[in-house]
Amino acid sequence: MPTLTSRRALLFGIPALVLAGGIVTAGAMMRSVPDNVDLALDKPTAGGLYKTAITPEATPITVGSMHAWTVTLQTADGAPVKAAKIGINGGMPQHGHGLPTSPQVTKDLGDGRYLIEGMKFNMRGWWTLDLAIDGPKGPDTVSFNLVL
Template sequence: MLTKWLTFSTLSLLLAGCSGNAATTWQQHQVSSSGLYQATLTCATAPTVAIFQECALQLSSEQALPPDLSLTVDGGMPAHGHGLPTAPQAVPTGKVGEYRIDGLKYSMVGEWVLGFWLHSAAGQDKIVFRFTF
């Protein structure tokens, strides 16, 4: 637990630009399907196989984020037809638009999609990252 907290604290510092180790982090940027949200996925390292990834998602929008906004995570390998090996969760950190991604693993190298469904009373949206490692 302490390790997870320390890792996440370090990641938060990196996100805030307070560290010189940004070269070790891995980032992806994407816009939601509706175009309403911009998202940055930041992980402590580039994707690796079979170990839990330390990642966070930062959402921003020209308008205020819906107060009831919640996220679910999904993903998989389109070429192989299988999903993520685990059921990761997006956990609000308390900072506006910031979510810690817990329980994310990849089972093999190749092309992956990692998707975030955005739920709120205002409607649904999605953000899909595509990457290969």
């Protein structure tokens, strides 16, 4: 039969162990971002067909709230890309999960600018934002890195 002291040890010891384990796990999840990660918010696409830039509608970028972003899309020689289709994906490379929402282009703003709505980041850390572009020069992709 357990004594009062051993019951107290269980009642307080187990939660303390769970808390300590959670702290260690959180520390492991907050790994540092590799030094070679490109944090540029404007860059050419992987195949070089387009120039792209992303801009958040509001700064600072906060965790847990919905965001809107503008994507600016130009041809390699700098002309605005009209009537492009843009798919959005992304996630946290160090955690192995995607975005918690399904952001989409909701409006063509003209001059090669497109509004993305429905973006949300549910924790701090290193995120990627991947765009699949289908435009007049053909399909191409670009990936942006964000650190919150």
